[in-house]
Amino acid sequence: MLLSEVSKVRVYALPAGVSGSGKANQLAGSAIVKWNSTYTNMLHQVYVNGRFAGVTVGCTQRMIIVPLPLSQKTAVKIEVFAVDYLNTNTDYSEVIRSEQIQAARIKIEFPMTDELPVDGNLDIYFEDKKLNKATIKIQNEYSEKGGFGLSSFGKSDFGYDGSAAVGFGRGNFGLGGFGFDAELLCWQSEQLKTGTYKFDIRISDSMGNHTDLIETETLTVISPATPAERLTVESFDKNNGKLILKSA
Structure with missing residues (x-):
């Protein structure tokens, strides 16, 4: 409590x-x-x-x-x-955490499921403008998909080596994700102005196929206050305990 x-x-x-x-x-x-x-x-x-x-x-x-x-x-x-x-x-x-986003940044994340293409790419749009500077790879390696090799012969793993089960970090010890965090795709926007935003997500593969735009819910963003700096005392009312500061 x-x-x-x-x-x-x-x-x-x-x-x-x-x-x-x-x-x-x-x-x-x-x-x-x-x-x-x-x-x-x-x-x-x-x-x-x-x-x-x-x-x-x-x-x-x-x-x-x-x-x-x-x-x-x-x-x-x-x-x-x-x-x-x-x-x-x-x-x-x-x-x-407030329902309104206070950091003026949007984070979009979802798990890499088997329904997504192995060679898939992900792009995020706002009002037809692509926001991510570099295309986001859904799977960096073929071995990140479970089961038998999913690439050309000899290029992917087999058996347990190819399972990449949820819960085991990939990468050097201490550097890979763990649990469902290892399965998350994550993108964070740059700092946004105060307002309401709705983003579109599109997934494509190497053959040029792509999904229809998937809309997020409407998100409210409130820009944080600018830090106070270079302040000087303009006046102080001792009787009322009121202090007025002035920005240089």
């Missing part, structure tokens, strides 16, 4: 290093996150851009260091939630 009644979340970026002159490298790779919470019998989880980044080890802990994405082009969204002991290490990324 997640509880969101956490207030006054503050984030302090940690510099990647300090030079001999004392000047800090501003490319922060991690940050200290602090918050206020009235929950005294629960732990707290921290999510960075919707991904599980860390959890406290004690009920009174109100500070944690989490990793940050190195890109400085978009603002980083950090959220803190209270969680009960039984679900301390449960990843709620899918639960808390």
Whole structure:
């Protein structure tokens, strides 16, 4: 169970290093996150851009260091939630993720099934414009299909060597995918403007045959805020506690 009644979340970026002159490298790779919470019998989880980044080890802990994405082009969204002991290490990324896409990027993925052609190619379109710069190969090697050799004699595997069963990573140890992740085709768009998008997918083979365009559902994209920088204090109302900042 997640509880969101956490207030006054503050984030302090940690510099990647300090030079001999004392000047800090501003490319922060991690940050200290602090918050206020009235929950005294629960732990707290921290999510960075919707991904599980860390959890406290004690009920009174109100500070944690989490990793940050190195890109400085978009603002980083950090959220803190209270969680009960039984679900301390449960990843709620899918639960808390908004239905609206906050990163201004679209990811399309689906499994490489036996219904797809061995020598197939995949292309993604938006309003008749091809988005992927290079055609996506559905199967990089004939041996990625199960069963007997599916290529010319001597060019494909046989028996268990040709099965490439789901669950075994392909590639050098530690570099191949595992489980159904090893069977996923994945494409991610460039950063998009705020709006609604519907993409078309087309699959073709080496003989020139191709499927009709397959439409995705309508996706809503919200561009993230531009990170604040070069701010100066314009005024401060001590009576009301109101601070006005001005961008240089």
